[in-house]
Amino acid sequence: MSLVVRLRSAVCLLGRFPALAGVDLDVAAGETVLLSGGNGAGKTTLLRLLAGLIPLERGEGTVLGVDLGVDRRSHRRRIGLVGPETGCYDDLTVRENLEFASRVAGVGAGAVDEAMAAFDLGRLADVRHGRLSTGQRRRLALAAALARRPDLFLLDEPHAGLDAPARSHLDRVLRETAADGRAVLIASHELDLVRPVADREVVLVNGQAAGVRADGSPPEAPETPTTPETPETPETPESPGAST
Amino acid sequence: MSLLREAALIAGKDLRIEARARVVGQQVVPFGLIVLLLFAFALDPDRGVLTRVAPGLFWVTVLLASLLGVSRSFALEADNRARDALRMSGLDGSSIFLGKAGALAVELLAFEALLTLGVVVLFDVRLASLPPLILATAAATVGLAAAGTLYGVLAAGIRARETLVPVLLLPVVAPVLLGATRAWEASIDGVPGDAWPWVGLLVIFATLFVGIGMLAFGPLLEES
Numbered sequence: 001m002s003l004v005v006r007l008r009s010a011v012c013l014l015g016r017f018p019a020l021a022g023v024d025l026d027v028a029a030g031e032t033v034l035l036s037g038g039n040g041a042g043k044t045t046l047l048r049l050l051a052g053l054i055p056l057e058r059g060e061g062t063v064l065g066v067d068l069g070v071d072r073r074s075h076r077r078r079i080g081l082v083g084p085e086t087g088c089y090d091d092l093t094v095r096e097n098l099e100f101a102s103r104v105a106g107v108g109a110g111a112v113d114e115a116m117a118a119f120d121l122g123r124l125a126d127v128r129h130g131r132l133s134t135g136q137r138r139r140l141a142l143a144a145a146l147a148r149r150p151d152l153f154l155l156d157e158p159h160a161g162l163d164a165p166a167r168s169h170l171d172r173v174l175r176e177t178a179a180d181g182r183a184v185l186i187a188s189h190e191l192d193l194v195r196p197v198a199d200r201e202v203v204l205v206n207g208q209a210a211g212v213r214a215d216g217s218p219p220e221a222p223e224t225p226t227t228p229e230t231p232e233t234p235e236t237p238e239s240p241g242a243s244t
Numbered sequence: 245m246s247l248l249r250e251a252a253l254i255a256g257k258d259l260r261i262e263a264r265a266r267v268v269g270q271q272v273v274p275f276g277l278i279v280l281l282l283f284a285f286a287l288d289p290d291r292g293v294l295t296r297v298a299p300g301l302f303w304v305t306v307l308l309a310s311l312l313g314v315s316r317s318f319a320l321e322a323d324n325r326a327r328d329a330l331r332m333s334g335l336d337g338s339s340i341f342l343g344k345a346g347a348l349a350v351e352l353l354a355f356e357a358l359l360t361l362g363v364v365v366l367f368d369v370r371l372a373s374l375p376p377l378i379l380a381t382a383a384a385t386v387g388l389a390a391a392g393t394l395y396g397v398l399a400a401g402i403r404a405r406e407t408l409v410p411v412l413l414l415p416v417v418a419p420v421l422l423g424a425t426r427a428w429e430a431s432i433d434g435v436p437g438d439a440w441p442w443v444g445l446l447v448i449f450a451t452l453f454v455g456i457g458m459l460a461f462g463p464l465l466e467e468s
Contacts, residue, residue, distance in 0.1 A: 048357060049346075051332060052326060053332070061361055073334070074334075076331070076332045076333070076334045078332070079332065081328070081332050083325060083328065084325075085324045085325040085331075086324045086325075087324055087325055087326050087328055088324055088329070089257070089261055089320060089323070089324070090323055091260075091264040091265050092257070092261060092264075096260070098343030100253070100257055101329070103253055104250075104253060104333035104334070104335055105333065105334065128264075129324075144329075150434040
């Protein structure tokens with residue numbers, strides 16, 4: 001199976017703080033991987049690195065066949081990133097935001113209707129983003145990522161703020177995405193919600209991939225205060241086998 | 245997608261948002277008219293002072309309004325981290341620049357049209373020679389929009405951007421103030437021959453900043 005993501009000893013700095021301190025990670029096409037770990041473990045930084053939004057300081061990184069050390073822009077159009085905020089415009093309606101997301105990605109208008117149906121946004125089509133509830137905004141952000149028809153989804157806490165029906169919609173989309181041969185990385189603290197749809201789990205500790213769950217035996221991710229406010233680099237456990 | 249099609253997509257998005265939010269119509273236009281009124285109060289209208297200084301007052305007001313427009317243009321991208329979505333779009337930096345500068349230029353032109361009416365009515369100005377006046381206004385507006393968009397993205401990632409943009413931008417656009425004011429004065433006085441050199445200066449300024457913006461906007465957006 002072809003690799004969509006390949007990282008070797010990847011290091012990213014936030015200022016002088018090593019937010020990622022040597023991550024090894026492989027993700028294959030059609031695979032759904034859960035990234036877990038405590039606050040400040042580097043989950044969001046890892047997603048932003050893969051999206052090309054922050055530079056790879058050291059190590060090797062290839063995403064969708066693009067070497068991040070050489071080019072961190074040309075693969076972005078093929079990525080659906082959902083971060084803590086929606087990336088949408090308050091004064092555009094749900095439909096207009098989705099149309100903008102799909103058109104900049106060069107995707108046809110059919111993707112908009114599919115994305116709205118996937119996240120049950122039809123009756124909100126003419127409502128402006130600024131008037132949506134938190135959960136509705138989350139659904140719009142997920143739909144906007146889907147409307148780009150990406151080859152790689154990078155989702156940061158995708159279940160946050162979603163009610164039970166919306167979570168069900170999301171899980172169905174994630175399963176269909178994997179079945180289509182597209183890869184998904186999900187950074188989350190809501191492990192019980194994500195584990196059922198994930199093929200395996202990678203635990204980040206202090207900016208390193210510390211273990212892999214592939215068969216229902218999850219390594220526990222200790223809560224480690226490694227935020228930039230505590231710039232000392234704590235000792236990190238060895239991480240053999242983090243890449244699979 | 246072609247460069248111009250991508251630029252039209254960005255400009256259409258910005259203009260649609262602006263039409264909905266009505267910040268230009270409900271805040272920037274009243275701001276400009278209030279500035280004109282304050283000048284009318286501050287200067288003595290009986291001695292014809294207002295008529296003589298009207299071009300300068302007009303362009304100072306446009307300059308101040310352009311600062312609001314630049315700030316607004318990049319505030320759109322700061323809300324909900326839309327700037328990250330814009331970076332993830334994969335659009336070329338040149339087309340994003342052309343789109344944002346184009347939308348800002350359209351907003352400024354609409355503002356200038358209303359402000360011109362204000363100047364004619366309040367300051368008793370007669371626009372004697374229209375062709376150089378129109379060309380000077382168009383070139384100055386493109387130059388302001390291009391320079392404003394370039395400096396807007398330069399300051400976009402900085403916390404003090406609202407105060408930094410005027411400090412960076414106003415000295416750079418001083419040639420626009422000078423050239424546009426002189427071209428307007430010549431047009432109002434009915435001496436179009438004196439206006440054309442200033443129109444040329446404005447065209448050069450606009451061309452220069454459109455070119456620099458197309459080259460530099462993408463890398464600056466990455467760093468913002």
